[in-house]
Amino acid sequence: MSQVPLATDHRPDQIPEPRKSLRGHPWLTLFSVAIGVMMVALDATIVAVANPAIQKDLGASLADVQWITNGYLLALAVALITAGKLGDRFGHRQTFLIGITGFALTSGLIGLSSSVAMVIVLRVFQGLFGALLQPAALGLLRATFPAEKLNTAIGIWGAVIGASTAAGPIIGGLLVEHVNWQSVFFINVPVGAIALALGLVILKDLRAEKAPKSFDVPGIALLSAAMFCLIWGLIKAPAWHWSSFGTWAFVGGSVLLFAVFALWESRSREPLIPLGLFRSVPLSAGTVLMVLMAFAFMGGLFFVTFYLQNVHGMSPVSSGVHLLPLTAMMIVASPVAGALITRFGPRIPLVGGMLFTAVAMIGMSRLTADSGTAATSLWFALLGLGLAPVMVGATEVIVGNAPLELSGVAGGLQQAAMQVGGSLGTAVLGAVMAARVDNQLPSRWAAAGLPKLPPAQAAQASDAVAVGVAPVPPHAPVQLATTITRVGHETFVSGMGLSFTVAAVVAAVAAVVAFFTKRGANADAAGGSVHI
Incomplete structure (x- = not known):
């Protein structure tokens, strides 16, 4: 299949050499954008820990609390590709700095809010500013780094995102427990100020000669x-x-x-998105791969928090600590994956990464209600090892196979693919869990000799078990409570096992898709033709 005309005709002497000055220096650029992206990635998970405190303090309903998260995710997902186009048109430095400023400002205003309605509105704006940041970061890396170092840079960038996402529950739990829920948002203000100051000094406005002129x-x-x-x-x-x-x-x-x-x-x-872009088989494969990876990872991880907190009774902070093997492996493996992809190309690391992910998912499908820390840590570490090359490689495949003048759109496409895949995985695997619980709970309930529940109570019990909560009635005798807890947790673990099995199949399909990837067609001219 033919590809769209790409920037492959640029001469090697057009590749920007690493700069010795502060402004535009590749590694300092990476450091600067990593701080901004860290703030957005951290916010994706840190707020979930604060939701109960927000609900109590502001008198919010369950629907209100859901909107605190959903409003942010919707704004982020909807605006990503458009935000990337804005960066291609006006420069990624400008959109990055605006995103940093807006994200930090809205965070501070959320901390000062006295109503849940104001929190929700500001979370939507926070998502819009966050959408400006992520494609701009990739566009800046794409324009700044020479080809032989781009994968390593993306590897470090991926490690920062993975570490920040996993650290959210830990940091959020500590702040809510020892300070207040407002501090979860106030922390973004000084971080944003540092990122803005660094960006003003370090980031350089590099634009492609064929940058879009209209919208x-x-x-x-x-x-x-x-x-x-x-x-x-x-x-x-x-x-x-x-x-x-x-x-x-x-x-x-x-x-x-x-x-x-x-x-x-x-x-x-x-x-907005030239459809000819998708004539590039590697770029299309990289996009599909990102969707499938996020489906398996985010959809599967959705149940891990319920398993640790509701089945094993851990606090949010403790459950976050138990996920450290996953975080640590992603931090260590992402830069290594970038170096391997630079040397051998993305295909082998991507296929291997998705196979490791599939094996980890199969291992997690065998967890029981009594599984100890050693078993969970092993599979979490293997999952991190599998995800690292996929996060790095699929990102490089998408951004590297797009012309420089569309690097922002490609970065937005990569992030949008993750959002769609994560939402799809959570929804589909949630449906798998609900179906398994609805199917097994009545028979397990009856087999344990528990009294039959009226339809309304049975439905409530199924909803509780689907998130790992044992539907023990108030003031129940100890023996009855123990039996209900055992039945509820065993049923939940059965549903979780089926969900992880589905995720493993999706990961295996993703390994097949990875065979169609290859090094970015523009990787040999990573800087493309730019003007300042």
């Missing part, structure tokens, strides 16, 4: 609407159920809007 406004509107319908449908699917009209109305609406978007893009003079 595809109808394309932006269509893509934003399509992404909103898809992500919203996936977020609400567990509550609405997959058989409901609402779920399929949003999912079906997103498919229709994506089709209209594709038709419009094929006729637009300067499209």
Whole structure:
């Protein structure tokens, strides 16, 4: 299959050499953008720990608390590709600095909020500013680093994201427990100020000669609407159920809007996403791979927190500590993966990484309610080892196979693929868990000699067990409570095992997709043709 015309005709002497001054220095650029991206990645998980305290302090309902998270995720997912296009048009330095400033400002205002409505509104703005940051960071790395060091840089960038995401529950738990929930947001203010100061001094505005000069406004509107319908449908699917009209109305609406978007893009003079970009088989494979990886990883990890906290009775901080083998392995393995991909190309590390991920998922599917720390740590570490090369390699494949003038769009595409994959994995595996619990709980309940529950109570019991909570009634005798707890936890673990098995199959499919990846077509001209 033919590829779109890429920047492969640039001469090697056009590749920017590492700069000796502070401004535009590749490694200092990496350090600067890593601090900003760390703030966004940390925020993706740190807020979940603060939600109960916010609910209590502001008198929020369950729906309000869900919107604190969903509003942020929706804004982030919807705006990523458009934000990348803004960076391609106006410069990634500018969009990065605006993103940093806005993210830190909204964080501080959330900490000062006295109503849950204000928190939700500001979280939406926080998601929009966060969307500016991530594609801009990749665009800056793509334009700054020479080809032979780009993968190593992306490896370090991936390690920062992995470490920050996993550290969220630990840091959030400590802050909520020892300070207050507002401190979870206030911490972004000094971090953002440091990132802004470094960015003003270090980041250099490098733009491609063929940078876009106009905006595809109808394309932006269509893509934003399509992404909103898809992500919203996936977020609400567990509550609405997959058989409901609402779920399929949003999912079906997103498919229709994506089709209209594709038709419009094929006729637009300067499209938001040139469809010819996807004629590159490696880029398309990298995008699909990112979706499948996020499906298996985020969908599977969704149940791990319930398993540790509700089955094993750990606090959020303690459960975060138990995930450290996963975090540590990603931190160590990501830069190593970048070096291996630079030397051997992405195909072998990506295939191997997804196979390791599949094996880890199979191992986690065999966990029981009584599994100890040694067993969980082994599989968490193997999962980190498998994910590291995929995070690095798939990112390089997507960004490296796009022309320099579309590096922001490619960065947005990479992040959007992760958001879609994570939302899809959480929704689908959540449905798998619910179906297994609904199927097994009644028979296990009866086999344990427990009294039959009325339909309404049985439904409530299934909902509780689906997140690892034993539906023990108040003031239940010790023996009855013990039996209900055993049945509930065993049923949950059975559902978790099936969910991890599905995730393992998805990871194996991703390993096949990885065979179609190759080194970025622009990797030999990583700097492309730029002007300052």
